[in-house]
Amino acid sequence: MSRLDDIPSSPGKFKMEKSSYFHRLRFQSSLTKFAFFSFFLLCLISILFLRSPPSVNPSQSDPSRRSLRTYSYGGPAWEKHLRASARIRTSNNGITVLVTGAAGFVGTHVSAALKRRGDGVIGLDNFNDYYDPSLKRARQALLERSGIFIVEGDINDVELLRKLFKIVSFTHVMHLAAQAGVRYAMENPSSYVHSNIAGLVNLLEICKSANPQPAIVWASSSSVYGLNTKVPFSEKDKTDQPASLYAATKKAGEEIAHTYNHIYGLSLTGLRFFTVYGPWGRPDMAYFFFTKDILKGKSISIFESANHGTVARDFTYIDDIVKGCLAALDTAEKSTGSGGKKRGPAQLRVFNLGNTSPVPVSDLVSILERQLKVKAKRNVIKMPRNGDVPFTHANISLAQHELGYKPTTDLQTGLKKFVRWYLSYYSGEKKAAAR
Ligand SMILES: O=C(O)[C@H]1O[C@H](OP(=O)(O)OP(=O)(O)OC[C@H]2O[C@@H](n3ccc(=O)[nH]c3=O)[C@H](O)[C@@H]2O)[C@H](O)[C@@H](O)[C@H]1O
Numbered sequence: 001m002s003r004l005d006d007i008p009s010s011p012g013k014f015k016m017e018k019s020s021y022f023h024r025l026r027f028q029s030s031l032t033k034f035a036f037f038s039f040f041l042l043c044l045i046s047i048l049f050l051r052s053p054p055s056v057n058p059s060q061s062d063p064s065r066r067s068l069r070t071y072s073y074g075g076p077a078w079e080k081h082l083r084a085s086a087r088i089r090t091s092n093n094g095i096t097v098l099v100t101g102a103a104g105f106v107g108t109h110v111s112a113a114l115k116r117r118g119d120g121v122i123g124l125d126n127f128n129d130y131y132d133p134s135l136k137r138a139r140q141a142l143l144e145r146s147g148i149f150i151v152e153g154d155i156n157d158v159e160l161l162r163k164l165f166k167i168v169s170f171t172h173v174m175h176l177a178a179q180a181g182v183r184y185a186m187e188n189p190s191s192y193v194h195s196n197i198a199g200l201v202n203l204l205e206i207c208k209s210a211n212p213q214p215a216i217v218w219a220s221s222s223s224v225y226g227l228n229t230k231v232p233f234s235e236k237d238k239t240d241q242p243a244s245l246y247a248a249t250k251k252a253g254e255e256i257a258h259t260y261n262h263i264y265g266l267s268l269t270g271l272r273f274f275t276v277y278g279p280w281g282r283p284d285m286a287y288f289f290f291t292k293d294i295l296k297g298k299s300i301s302i303f304e305s306a307n308h309g310t311v312a313r314d315f316t317y318i319d320d321i322v323k324g325c326l327a328a329l330d331t332a333e334k335s336t337g338s339g340g341k342k343r344g345p346a347q348l349r350v351f352n353l354g355n356t357s358p359v360p361v362s363d364l365v366s367i368l369e370r371q372l373k374v375k376a377k378r379n380v381i382k383m384p385r386n387g388d389v390p391f392t393h394a395n396i397s398l399a400q401h402e403l404g405y406k407p408t409t410d411l412q413t414g415l416k417k418f419v420r421w422y423l424s425y426y427s428g429e430k431k432a433a434a435r
Helices: 022-028 030-049 076-086 105-114 133-145 158-167 191-210 245-264 286-296 318-331 361-372 397-403 411-434
Strands: 098-099 119-127 149-152 173-174 214-220 268-273 299-306 348-353 377-382
Touching: 076 119, 076 149, 076 158, 098 105, 105 119, 105 133, 105 173, 105 286, 105 318, 119 133, 133 149, 133 377, 158 214, 173 191, 173 318, 173 377, 191 214, 191 245, 214 245, 214 318, 245 299, 268 318, 286 299, 286 411, 299 361, 318 348, 348 397, 361 377, 361 411
Parallel strands: 098 119, 098 173, 119 149, 173 214, 214 268, 268 348, 299 377
Antiparallel strands: none
């Protein structure tokens, strides 16, 4: 077993335990008993599973999963669905993409857009419980309706990834699986190391050994600019002052990308996303939980920086981000290595994908108030020292030049679409629960 195999597969809110030498001694003495009971349990499980129908297991307990079908890992039905999902519909220039984090916010939108234009798409997601998994299941149901199969598994699972690459010849990987969130890194630091560092390395190990090697586009973050004060943030700026562990793991990811490009000839493009928002978004983000709390009449905390300074973000609408992701995939050159050996220099890129117009958080709240037609109970407080930075602002001229990236949605328009989705999604959920 490789060391990466030792990492538990689905962290979410799981926190790794600290082990000690004494614990290990006690553990070894009870190993024999444990082995006996494990063997007994395994026999029991095998009997039960052999008796049940082999392929289709629709979930009974979670209402959002009722329409979904999951296929037993590795079986013929599983492989059939994998191949169908990976099939390219367009006659020429289609690509076959593994989208990691496909049930996530950006992953869902990118997967749907790729499928719409005829590309082959396979999703991978561990469905962890960092935020309400029923939202991820609803996104999965949406993708399934357009013929996208999401494999349930973790990017740290070596065997699963090997199997996927054996069955499907991926031309591209869109790597969006990550532990997101700036403030949560203080609560559960190991989940960031697990997904954003160990998971990335594991994925790149598989990609470097694949034949052909895919080109990889992956999600970095605006947070790598950390405490920089020169604005707008440019890719040429130093990124050596991360303010959170989240930012530090994304910065580490950029360095790891450099290494795999240098040694193995992998084509790698990192996209620094700037506070992405929109329909099907992440409930841990401020615009999302502000909406929820305003509607409930609960007070919301609005952060301000030192000396009553404004905190602002370069909020970027999801459709603009999707266009940037697709353009990055389309302009990615092929990796130059094969079977783990570099054959020549390969492309290595980093782009800012922002909106270029920062908006104060208090203005975001005013827009939400107007659209929800409810006054917010504002509680303005000093920004806690929890990994947040006072402002972000993207210089996007590189992405404009190389990718033709041109964001077109202002915050007012984007939030209108988000609010419309939010009200319809959650009123639908209430109706379903009442039925
Ligand atoms: O660009 C990124 O790379 C990151 O974007 C996002 O981080 P942020 O820009 O911090 O977004 P988000 O948490 O929505 O806070 C928005 C604003 O509300 C302020 N904020 C927040 C909470 C609160 O209670 N009050 C408040 O004023 C807060 O100070 C901030 O000014 C992603 O979550 C992250 O995963 C990563 O992708």
